[in-house]
Amino acid sequence: MTKKLSICMIVKDEEKNLRRCLESLKLLISKDFSELIIVDTGSTDKTMEIAKEYTENVYFHEWNGNFSDMRNISISYATGEWIFIIDADEELNTPNELIDLLESSKINNFKTIRIREKNLLSVKLNKYVYHVQERLFKNDGTFQYKGTIHNQPIYQHPVLTVDNIWLMHYGYINEDKELMEKKFQRTANMLKTELKNDPEHVYYRFQLARSYMMHGDSATAIEEIKKAYKSMKKQDNRLITYRYYVFGEYARMALHTKKFEQVIDVCKEGLSYNDNYLDLYYYMGHAYIELEEYKEGLDTLTKYVELHGQYYKNKLDLSNFTAIEMYTLDKVTLEKTLDRIISLVYKEINIIYDLNQYKPLLNEVENIALKAKLLTKVFILEKSENELLNLYKNIDESQRYPFINYLEMLKKDFDEGQSEHFKHIFSSIEDDYGLLNEIRNTEKRNKLLLQFINNYDIVRFTDEVIIEFVTYLMESKYLNKFFKKLDSVTIKKIVKVLIDKEEKEEYFLGSLRNDYKFNDFQSNRIYIAIANVLLLTTIEDSKKSKRELDKDVHDLYELYVNRGINYIRYLYHVDHLRLIYITLGNNEDRFFILMYLANEANDKGNIRTSIRYYKEALEVYPFMAEFLNNKINQINVGLSKDIIITDINQISSELANKELRVLHGSIEIANQMNSLTKGLQNIGINARSLNYYPSYLNYSNNYRVNISKIKNADEISNLTTEIGLKAIEKFDIFHFHFGTTLISDHSDLRILKDSGKRVYMQHWGSDVMQNSIAEKISKYVVVKNTDEDSIKRKLDFLSKYIKHCIVGVGLYEYVKDFYENVHISRAAIDIDSYAPSISTTKKSKPLIVHAPTSPEHKGTKYILKAIENLKIKYDFDFILVQNMSHEEAKNIYRKADLIVDQILIGAYGLFAVEAMALGKPVITWISEFMKDKYPKELPIISANPENIEKKIEAVLKDKDMREELGFEGRNYVEEYHDMNKIAEVLQNIYINNQ
Structure with a gap:
């Protein structure tokens, strides 16, 4: 053997990962005692090119579906004394430590080395899973892998577990959906094949359960882990010691699926084999708490926290946990557990629990906001207001207001003495929160209020604090002075909070009458800000209660508009308003300008121009639709007949030679008439739409007449009859919507039938939905019209004259028993x-x-x-x-x-x-x-x-x-x-x- 170390890899299509891995090995590769061996099993990307940049020892062996075979082939090329196994989706975080180990004398006493690995599961959540693996092996000719998938090394003892050599694994990042799906399909299929041959294989069944869990199929996952557990229990009891990774996965999956009693049973059994398995304490502790067994839960989670600390101080021996991935070793999980422990003690007043043991850990919490929140709860429980003050003084400026608002929320739990002491010590701080508490702490607060108004912004605090502060201002008659310091948006926010939470409408109505009589810029600005909130709130309430707006509201609207017009005269040159209004970003200012222009045109007798400006104001500021539509209709009602009839006469010649002349009417539902007529026009059909009920949504139709604003029933009947008869002359096909027709009493249906016109009715929802049918379709549905008899009567009537009904697939059940023909069509969109x-x-x-x-x-x-x-x-x-x-x-x-x-x-x-x-x-x-x-x-x-x-x-x-x-x-x-x-x-x- 000529080398100290052989680094052996198998790869396929790893161009995204390989360079990162090999860069982490560069220090090892540069050592003359190391060699890098890469076996490619069929890459089609640039994997081979990248590999050859780092080593000459690149070989090709065709993939045969067996990971162990490929591993063993890569090992066969090794000439080093030691073999190091690493994958392309991993990187070595500690190359220097590995070199130190290889050069040390103690390595000579071992044949296998276990190192630690972190598996990154989520980049967003900073979530890791930890485990220990055999990765360095003495190259004595006996070392090999077995197993088709999740191949396992057959290694020799003695084994050394080191704490300071780490791998990072990127192969199971949850956010990479394509990667996860690809790995699931490959891994699950291979495992299923192996399990057909050996159904009782614990490890393969365990890995299949994990695959389903990572794929998001928790129901199948827990069924598979139960099978692995049963197979494990059939084995000799001594072998269970080497299979207790099953307990961890079983408990994790049971917790995920809310089987809390099962979690506790599994964890207790697993801990009887190894009482250092901290994941089991974590799962069991949370299961106890979900079952409201708080004492047991707190004790168990405390044990988890203790073992977590021992692990990071290298005092916890987990060297036998080679097949287990530790899910609870990351700092985020620890911090969430501390949060649950402390929040539970804080919330459950009957729990007496010593939190001193957690204070040192809280100071090490990396999440700054969480750390502050947890320490705050501890100090409140201990009634340590001075420590709370020190915590506040040291809080990061970016976290100050979130912390203050959190503290204000928790202060509600203070007793009277604690609350008084808090106000006293916090009033010593020289900032806005200190001044606020000083204001709270005295009855003579006028000077302090002025100081706050001139220097600080109360809007950065919670709504409750804003209400409290503004109440002080009201008592001191400083509210108007305060509003002059604020922008209009802030004024609106404060007024809205006080109206919604303190019911101060009457106060502000009185303020508008008495406090803003002058026609100067500031008075107008503040007036329209307050009036705007009052109007919008009243409109919203009227819609909820389905009641008409009374005269006082209409009067307030008129004053709001007049003040608004005066306000924009201060801001802009009136001669330039037509040129500049379209460029403004403030829609309320644009609204006032358009109202000015509309009023001006109306005064000059330019009625159509006036209507155009009012309609544009409606588009720009639809919140005032109730008032604007009323104004437009006051002008337009007299013109409505002429407009629609004239328009129909104008298109008569246009339609004369068309085979299909279609009219859609007479209510716009979610822009469907407009979309359908446009679609029909696009395919060469002459189609038009008529809408009797235009709304604030301002959908576009060819003909619009707002009959809902006409109070006289005879006038509505006369108008719709005239329009209907004219339309029947000009169109061949009538496509009606939502149970409406051309004439208000539906008398047009007989005329249409006698005239041989083609008629279709399209229903859209609440016009046909009956509760007895709806509850069969969805157990949650709440129908708008609970009078089923009236719906059925209407459908019976319509279907006598109309043979063809059109609905979406979801409404078929409601109409099938009424109409002779039911056609399915989907909603249309441009x-x-x-x-x-x-x-x-x-x-x-x-x-x-x-x-x-x-x-x-x-x-x-x-x-x-x-x-x-x-x-x-x-x-x-x-x-x-x-x-x-x-x-x-x-x-x-x-x-x-x-x-x-x-x-x-x-x-x-x-x-x-x-x-x-x-x-x-x-x-x-x-x-x-x-x-x-x-x-x-x-x-x-x-x-x-x-x-x-x-x-x-x-x-x-x-x-x-x-x-x-x-x-x-x-x-x-x-x-x-x-x-x-x-x-x-x-x-x-x-x-x-x-």
Whole structure:
């Protein structure tokens, strides 16, 4: 033998990993006593080229499906005294330590060397799994590998386990979905083949269970680990000592699947064979706590923490743990356990537990925010306000406000004496928090309030603190002085908090009447900020309670607009308003300018120009839709008849020579009439849409008449009759939506039938959904209309005159017993107006969006509860999209990283389609009844009230999954929801079903 060390590797298609591995060996390779041997088993990438840069000893042997054979071939080339085995997806972190060992005399007393390895499971979570492996072997001619997969070395004793030589393994990173899927398919198939020949092979069964677990199939994983456990128990009791890795995996999988009693039983049995197996203490401790056996849980987790410390101080002998991957040795897991221990003691007042043993460990916690939180709880439990003060003084500036807000939350648990002492000692600090506590600590606070107003910003504190501080200002009559120091956005936030949590509407209404009488810039600015919040809050409340806005609210709106117009006159040159308003980023300013221009045009008699400006204001600031639509309709009602009739007359010649003349009417549902008519036009069919119920969403239609604003029933009947009769003359095909027709009393249906016109009715959801059927489709569904008899009567009536019904697949069950012919068609979308916006840049935190157009029926309360719980553990943004135009809402959807739709209905709707078209991952409830009715490639994540939190969490943690679902969603919509393709479906229905 001419070399001290032979480094032996087998590789295949490893160009992504190999260079990193070989660079980590460079120091070893440079030593003249080392040789590098690489056996390639069939690479098709640049693996061989990279290998030859580092060694001449590169050989090719065709892969035969047996890892041990390939290992043994690589060993056959070794000439060194010692053999070192390493894989391409590993790197040696400690080359100097390995050299020192090889050059030492103590190595001569051993034939096998065990070293330590860290397996990186998650880059995002900084999650590692640890284990010990035999990697250096005396090259005495007896050493070899056996086993087709998960090959195991047949080595000689004595064995030395070293603590200071480490490998890093990158082969099982959870975020690399492609890699994980590839390894699962390869490994699982090979293991299944081996197990057919030897079903009782404990190690192979154990590895198969781990493969399923890493693949996310926990149900199959736990069944396989049970089989491994049973096979192990059939063996001689002495052999179990060498198989107790099964206990660790069994306990881990049982904990993951919430089988807590099973966890405890398995852990106790495993610890009877080796009481140093710290993973088992970890699993058992958490299982006890889940079962609310807190004393046992705390004692067990304390033992885990103790063993964890011994491991890192090299006082824990784990040298026999060669087949075990230690899942709980990383610092993140330790810190989470400390968090649970201390939070449990803090929360459960009946638990008396000495936390002094944890203080030294808390000082070593690497997560700064967590460390501060845990020490805070300990000091509060100990009533050590002085230590709490020192902790505050030493907190990192970037963590100061999160810490203050956390402290304010915990302060609610103080008794009166503790609270007074806290205020006293914290008032000694010379910063905003110190001054706040000084204000709290005295009755004579006017001077201190002025000092705070002039120097600090209260908005960085919690809502509760803001309320407390503003209450002091109200008492001292300093609130207006305070508002002058703040920007308008901050004023709005404070007013909103006080209205929502303290019901201060009357206070602020009185303030508007009494405190801002002057028409100066500051008075107007503050007035419109307060009025804006009052108006939006009132509008939101009225929608929830389904009540009309009273005269006082309309009066406030008029004052708000007038003050707003005065405000923009201070800011901008009025002669330039037409030129500059479109460039402004502040939509409220743009709204006021448009209102100024609309009023000006109206005063000059330019009615159409005035309407155009009002409509543009509606687009820019849809929050005021209630008032703007009312204003537009006041102007427009008198013109409505002429506009629609004139328009129909204008297109009569245009339609005269077309084979298909189609009118869609007379309500816009989620932009479907607009999309369908555009799609039909794109394939050469002359189609138009008529909408009697335009809304704040501001969808585009060819003809719009807002009959909901006409209070007189006779006037509505006369208007719709005139429009309907004119339309019947000009169109051949009538495609109605949501149970509406041309004339308000549906008398047009008999005329259409007698005229031989082709009529189709398309239903969209609540117009046909009956609870008795809905609950069979989804056990969670809440129907909007609970009066089934009225729905059935309506369907009976419509189906007498209309023979053809069109529905999405999810509504078939509701209409099949009424209409003679039921046709299936999907929702349509203009994919060109939904350019995918999949983010490729790194955002500081993800954005989750939910649009509760109907909160009760979408399950919004469950979604909000899940978001609230997840906010405790994760840093992300959440937007509830309400009271916006369709375009404004789409702008928010484009920024989203995850969109959550409904979780009750059991079928996906238009919002989910829009989200997928934008390349966004979607969570919505797809019931078992509906799953087989959709294309198999539907990329929606199904969630219901029982699992919505877990489903959001899984997507939140996995950026790669979000991107994959986004791409798949866009492809799905292009295939199944393109309005042009849906138009072709409709064309076929129109032509073949007359």
